[in-house]
Amino acid sequence: xxxxxxxxxxxxxxxxxxxxxxxxxxxxxxxxxxxxxxxxxxxxxxxxxxxxxxxxxxxxxxxxxxxxxxxxxxxxxxxxxxxxxxxxxxxxxxxxxxxxxxxxxxxxxxxxxxxxxxxxxxxxxxxxxxxxxxxxxxxxxxxxxxxxxxxxxxxxxxxxxxxxxxxxxxxxxxxxxxxxxxxxxxxxxxxxxxxxxxxxxxxxxxxxxxxxxxxxxxxxxxxxxxxxxxxxxxxxxxxxxxxxxxxxxxxxxxxxxxxxxxxxxxxxxxxxxxxxxxxxxxxxxxxxxxxxxxxxxxxxxxxxxxxxxxxxxxxxxxxxxxxxxxxxxxxxxxxxxxxxxxxxxxxxxxxxxxxxxxxxxxxxxxxxxxxxxxxxxxxxxxxxxxxxxxxxxxxxxxxxxxxxxxxxxxxxxxxxxxxxxxxxxxxxxxxxxxxxxxxxxxxxxxxxxxxxxxxxxxxxxxxxxxx
Numbered sequence: 001x002x003x004x005x006x007x008x009x010x011x012x013x014x015x016x017x018x019x020x021x022x023x024x025x026x027x028x029x030x031x032x033x034x035x036x037x038x039x040x041x042x043x044x045x046x047x048x049x050x051x052x053x054x055x056x057x058x059x060x061x062x063x064x065x066x067x068x069x070x071x072x073x074x075x076x077x078x079x080x081x082x083x084x085x086x087x088x089x090x091x092x093x094x095x096x097x098x099x100x101x102x103x104x105x106x107x108x109x110x111x112x113x114x115x116x117x118x119x120x121x122x123x124x125x126x127x128x129x130x131x132x133x134x135x136x137x138x139x140x141x142x143x144x145x146x147x148x149x150x151x152x153x154x155x156x157x158x159x160x161x162x163x164x165x166x167x168x169x170x171x172x173x174x175x176x177x178x179x180x181x182x183x184x185x186x187x188x189x190x191x192x193x194x195x196x197x198x199x200x201x202x203x204x205x206x207x208x209x210x211x212x213x214x215x216x217x218x219x220x221x222x223x224x225x226x227x228x229x230x231x232x233x234x235x236x237x238x239x240x241x242x243x244x245x246x247x248x249x250x251x252x253x254x255x256x257x258x259x260x261x262x263x264x265x266x267x268x269x270x271x272x273x274x275x276x277x278x279x280x281x282x283x284x285x286x287x288x289x290x291x292x293x294x295x296x297x298x299x300x301x302x303x304x305x306x307x308x309x310x311x312x313x314x315x316x317x318x319x320x321x322x323x324x325x326x327x328x329x330x331x332x333x334x335x336x337x338x339x340x341x342x343x344x345x346x347x348x349x350x351x352x353x354x355x356x357x358x359x360x361x362x363x364x365x366x367x368x369x370x371x372x373x374x375x376x377x378x379x380x381x382x383x384x385x386x387x388x389x390x391x392x393x394x395x396x397x398x399x400x401x402x403x404x405x406x407x408x409x410x411x412x413x414x415x416x417x418x419x420x421x422x423x424x425x426x427x428x429x430x431x432x433x434x435x436x437x438x439x440x441x442x443x444x445x446x447x448x449x450x451x452x453x454x455x456x457x458x459x460x461x462x463x464x465x466x467x
Contacts, residue, residue: 004127004128005131007103007106007107008052009053010053015058015086015092018032020272022338022342022353027061027354028062028354030114042116043066044073045116045117047075049117053075053077056080056081059083063080081095082234084240087245090214090247090250094215095221095222096108099222106201108196108200110247112195115194115270116268116270118265130164130261137257139202139206139255140261143158143263144267148184149183152272152336154173156189157169157170157189166262171253193267196252197261207251214242221235222234273330273332274335280302285300287300288302290305291306294309301318302321303321307322307324318332325352325357364380364382366378366446376447377447378445379444382405382441385437387434387435388434389433389458389462390461390462392430392432392461394429394459396448396451397426397428399423399425401423403444405440406442410433410434412430
């Protein structure tokens with residue numbers, strides 16, 4: 001079994017939006033937080049790749065989903081760092097490196113949270129082989145053995161040998177088809193995976209030579225930041241002042257300490273529906289069918305339904321993805337342009353660009369099933385041990401019906417237990433709270449009725465999440 005030393009600290013970058021995988025991936029629940037390639041989400045798969053307590057860097061909107069997914073795995077993080085604004089990967093890695101400065105032997109294994117790796121043993125062997133290079137003062141990037149002349153990836157050209165890896169001769173931007181074919185035929189170029197292993201102190205030194213202000217402002221963002229439950233919030237003013245850059249552009253393309261470790265590990269950045277189709281493994285007709293799907297005389301297609309039945313007939317090379325509020329039908333040859341749909345939806349003020357029907361909260365989630373004049377119906381899920389705020393609503397009453405699990409209800413001066421198939425009524429203006437005292441997810445149906453059922457009709461009297 002491959003052993004990765006304790007000095008390796010996983011740093012997981014979870015800030016992407018994944019717009020090319022709309023409508024499944026949305027701004028408020030992007031692809032890394034979805035189970036696209038297995039039962040676990042891409043974030044959870046990333047955490048599982050190496051032992052140790054990870055540092056996860058994410059944004060404000062995703063923080064509770066990230067925390068819950070780590071809790072589901074039983075993995076306690078070193079920290080969940082919240083960026084006030086996105087500033088690309090170099091500042092995020094700088095913050096993680098500063099946090100690790102007190103550990104002189106610390107090596108940061110920086111990983112995007114939205115990639116898939118099918119051969120975990122190959123990945124772990126590559127990390128273990130890269131450790132001596134990092135300890136010897138190298139910033140190691142992992143180069144993927146190319147399987148095709150892909151024009152959507154950057155490339156790394158290797159130089160002289162260094163241990164089990166190579167020095168980096170140069171980084172190359174995304175090439176045209178003919179150039180990519182030459183790289184693959186030559187055998188000395190690798191796809192740039194965006195995965196790195198380097199000493200924390202060395203990264204800060206190299207970054208400081210070219211971008212001293214980035215290091216200074218990252219330090220200030222940490223020094224002026226604050227703890228918030230189990231999160232750490234970076235201070236907004238210094239972090240927002242950073243000029244966003246990638247690790248490659250800020251450091252790797254300019255340092256003489258760059259090394260590349262080649263690896264063939266079934267890697268994909270899941271950057272499109274076609275990439276997911278390839279990674280999932282098409283059947284004999286070239287199809288990947290997910291969910292309630294009926295495909296007749298269909299070939300070379302990715303068809304997915306997360307809700308109703310989807311049927312296809314006599315089609316080729318399509319992407320068909322149906323959620324409960326949107327349907328995408330696209331030619332696979334144009335799947336890189338799905339982001340244009342998202343841009344158009346945003347320009348038109350459509351909510352489908354950013355969010356689905358399920359909304360996540362620190363205590364769990366709710367999903368709007370139906371709404372209309374003076375009413376709204378929700379499906380609510382409360383995590384084991386979690387509780388909603390003590391609250392009241394001025395303009396609506398609520399009917400609660402427990403579907404599964406156990407609910408502890410506070411209604412006015414009373415506190416009582418509801419079990420499966422039991423219900424209660426919360427009159428408008430009454431102080432109330434919902435808790436899950438059990439060990440399984442509490443699921444319930446809430447029917448709201450009244451003159452106004454907007455989410456902003458809420459007065460929080462007590463809230464353990466500080467809202």
